[in-house]
Ligand SMILES: Nc1ncnc2c1ncn2[C@@H]1O[C@H](COP(=O)(O)OP(=O)(O)O)[C@@H](O)[C@H]1O
C-alpha cells in the first residue's frame with residue numbers, strides 16, 4: 284500500500300503538469316484574495332449596495348478563500364488527469380502490472396490525491412493569506428479576528444482534496460480525458476451553480492440547494508453570503524460531510540468500475 | 548513467502564494456461580487455449596496478427612479477465628502475487644509511456660510501486676543501453692529506445708519470468724541482433740522467457756520451444772527442433788537411385804526429393820561424399836537441408852486467418868467461433884485445440 288502511494292506521488296510530480304497547476308493555483312489565490320480584500324472592505328460601498336452580509340470573521344474567511352472556486356476546478360482537473368492520462372497514454376497497464384490488486388492501486392490514487400490536494404491547498408494559502416492579510420492590514424482590519432479563520436484555512440485544504448477525488452470518479456466515468464475535463468469543469472463551473480440559482484426560486488426544491496457541491500464547498504469555509512437569498516447554507520461540518528460524501532461516492536464508483544475493467 | 552522466494556529466485560518459473568477463453572461480444576478472440584511454458588527456456592508465442600497473442604498475454608498478467616479458463620505463473624494467479632515484479636517482468640507495448648515523463652522517471656514510478664531503490668533504475672538503464680536517453684522525455688524516444696525502456700521496466704525487479712509482446716517490432720536489424728543476444732543472456736541466467744511474434748523467422752534462432760496459435764486456437768506446440776524436423780542433407784548426383792542404394796548399405800536412409808535431388812537422413816556430409824566416391828558417382832551438390840519454416844508457419848496459420856478479407860475465400864469467415872474441423876485437420880502435431 285505505502286509503495287503504491289509513493290508511486291502515485293511520483294507519477295504526479297514527474298510531469299510538468301504539477302508546477303503549471305501550482306502556478307495557476309498560487310496566482311489565482313493571490314489575485315482573488317487581493318480583490319476580495321479590497322472589495323469587501325471598501326468604505327464607500329455599503330453592505331446594502333453590494334448585497335453582501337457577514338461578520339468580520341466571515342469577511343476574512345471570504346478574503347482568504349476567494350480563489351477557492353478556481354482552485355477546486357483545477358483540483359477537479361488534477362483528479363481527472365491522475366486517471367485520464369493513464370488511460371490516454373496506456374500507462375494504466377504498467378500501473379496494474381506493478382500493483383495487480385486493483386483496489387490497492389485505486390486506494391493509493393485516492394490517498395495520493397488527498398495529499399496532492401493538501402499540497403496545492405498550502406500553495407494556495409501561501410498566495411491568499413500573504414496577499415489577503417496585507418490588503419486587510421492596509422485597510423486597518425484585523426487579518427485574524429478569530430481562531431475560526433484557522434478552521435476555514437484547514438477546511439479549504441480538505442475541500443481541494445475532496446474535489447480531486449470527485450475528479451477521479453469523473454475521469455473513470457468518462458475515460459476520454461479531454462471530454463472528461465470539458466464536461467467536468469463545464470458542469471462544476473457553469474451548470475451546477477446555475478442549477479442551484481434556479482432551484483432556489485422553486486419552493487419545493489429549495490431544500491436541496493445547500494447540498495449541491497459548490498454550495499457545500501462555500502459553506503465549509505463559512506464566508507460571507509448574499510443578502511436576500513432565502514436558502515440557508517449548511518453548517519461547516521455538515522457541508523464538509525456532504526462534500527466528502529460526493530467524493531466517496533464518486534471514487535468508490537470509480538474503484539468498483541476499474542476493478543472489473545479489462546485493460547487492453 | 549520471502550524465504551521461498553530467495554531460495555528459488557534464480558530459477559525460472561512455469562507458466563500454465565488452462566482452457567483460456569476470451570470473447571469480446573460474440574467474437575471469440577481466444578478459444579480454449581492450453582499450454583505450458585517450461586522453466587528456464589525461451590518459448591516463442593507465435594501467430595499471425597489478430598491471432599489472439601496480446602489478449603492471451605494480458606490474461607496471463609491479470610489485465611484481461613478470461614471468459615473461461617485460468618492462467619498461473621509459478622502456480623499462482625498474477626493477481627495473487629505479493630511481489631509481482633520479482634516474479635514476472637513484462638513488456639506489452641512500446642507506447643506505454645507518458646510522453647512528458649523522462650525514461651528514468653518512468654522507471655522510478657515503477658520502482659516505487661515495487662519498493663525498489665533508484666540505484667536499480669540506473670542499473671537497468673545501463674544494462675539496456677539507454678543511459679544517455681534516461682533524462683529525455685519519453686515522447687522524444689525512437690521506437691527502438693521505447694522497446695529498450697520497456698525491457699528495462701520488465702527487468703526492474705529481477706524477475707524469474709519474462710513476458711514480452713512483440714519486442715522486436717520497430718527495431719532495426721542491429722537492435723534485433725542485440726535483443727537476440729540479450730534474451731539468450733537472460734535465459735542463461737535461468738529465467739523463463741515467453742516472447743510473442745507474428746513472424747516465426749524472427750525468433751527461430753532465439754527460441755527453444757514454440758506455441759503457435761491461429762484464430763485464437765492452438766495449432767502446434769513443442770520444441771523448435773521438432774518443428775524443424777530431423778536434420779538432413781541434400782545431394783545431387785548423376786544417378787540418385789544408385790547413390791540411395793549405396794547409402795542404404797552404409798546404414799543411411801535416403802529419399803528422392805524434387806528435381807532429381809536426394810534427401811539423405813544424416814548431417815555427415817563427409818560420409819555421403821565417401822559413399823559416393825566408392826560408388827563412382829559424381830557429386831554435383833552437397834548441402835544441409837533446412838526446413839522451410841516460413842512455408843510451414845504459413846501453412847499452419849495463414850491458410851485459415853479469420854482476419855483476412857473476403858478476397859481470401861476462407862470457409863471460417865462466416866463462422867469464426869465454431870469448432871470447424873477443417874480448420875485444423877490438415878495440421879499435424881496439433882495439441883490442445885479441441886478437447
Ligand atoms: N478489447 C477488444 N474488443 C474487441 N475485440 C478485440 C479486443 N481486443 C482484441 N480484439 C480482437 O481480438 C483478436 C485478437 O487480438 P490480439 O490478441 O490483439 O491479437 P494479436 O496480438 O495476436 O495480434 C483481434 O481480432 C482483435 O481485433
Ligand SMILES: [Mg+2]
Nearest residue numbers: 600601602712
Ligand atoms: Mg498483439
